[in-house]
Amino acid sequence: MRTRVKICGLTREQDVDAAVAAGADALGFVFHPSSPRSVDLARAAVLAARVPAFVNRVGLFVDAEPALIAEAIRRVPLDLIQFHGQEPPAACTGFGRPWIKAIAMRDGLDVEVAAAEYHGAAALLLDTYDPALAGGTGRRFDWTRVPPVLAPRIILAGGLTAENVAAAIARVKPYAVDVSGGVEAAKGLKDHRKINDFMQGVRDGDRRR
Ligand SMILES: O=C(O)c1ccccc1NCC(=O)[C@H](O)[C@H](O)COP(=O)(O)O
Numbered sequence: 001m002r003t004r005v006k007i008c009g010l011t012r013e014q015d016v017d018a019a020v021a022a023g024a025d026a027l028g029f030v031f032h033p034s035s036p037r038s039v040d041l042a043r044a045a046v047l048a049a050r051v052p053a054f055v056n057r058v059g060l061f062v063d064a065e066p067a068l069i070a071e072a073i074r075r076v077p078l079d080l081i082q083f084h085g086q087e088p089p090a091a092c093t094g095f096g097r098p099w100i101k102a103i104a105m106r107d108g109l110d111v112e113v114a115a116a117e118y119h120g121a122a123a124l125l126l127d128t129y130d131p132a133l134a135g136g137t138g139r140r141f142d143w144t145r146v147p148p149v150l151a152p153r154i155i156l157a158g159g160l161t162a163e164n165v166a167a168a169i170a171r172v173k174p175y176a177v178d179v180s181g182g183v184e185a186a187k188g189l190k191d192h193r194k195i196n197d198f199m200q201g202v203r204d205g206d207r208r209r
Helices: 013-022 042-050 066-075 111-117 148-153 165-172 192-207
Strands: 004-008 026-030 058-059 080-083 099-104 123-127 154-156 176-179 185-188
Touching: 004 058, 004 192, 013 026, 013 042, 013 192, 026 042, 042 066, 058 066, 111 123, 111 148, 123 148, 123 176, 148 154, 154 165, 165 176, 165 192
Parallel strands: 004 026, 004 176, 026 058, 058 080, 080 099, 099 123, 123 154, 154 176
Antiparallel strands: none
């Protein structure tokens, strides 16, 4: 199976185009005001409109008001919603879109229990826990904590780069990988060479799955 790739935190037209050209399967737009990668709805609508068919547009929220999520769906062509905060399962449904739940890999977390709790999710995005940041930490977690039985539902995130993504794929065999900081020149500004190198790393990983 080919590992899918989501590139998150896009803020510029040229970065959207570069990610699509490199073969990304999904692009993430961060609607979390305190993120350095945050975009407002008008900007996201412009960026999302550039994305061709068969590439998914993902709107990322952190404990957002339902009214804001509903407005984003009205104004921005979003294919999926990513919940990246403390949202309980009931808060993730009812928006008329498939959804991804991000799970912070804090010490002691039982991933299988979390997966059962969020059984309605299209996928679970496992990300590094940081008490000060909701996401985009740029740091990896211990990949051996991912139960192999869940791998087909997992989007692996946290500190992935062109240098480590092949090993991550060989170890975890996730459905998809998610990257933000590992393909950036600065926060919110993607480096197109890093994007291409990352995609090559994914292909290398797929040969080792
Ligand atoms: O990217 C952010 O700034 C961010 C802020 C708040 C919540 C989530 C955020 N990003 C979520 C993502 O999906 C990132 O791609 C994921 O956390 C991995 O980031 P990185 O470790 O930089 O690759």
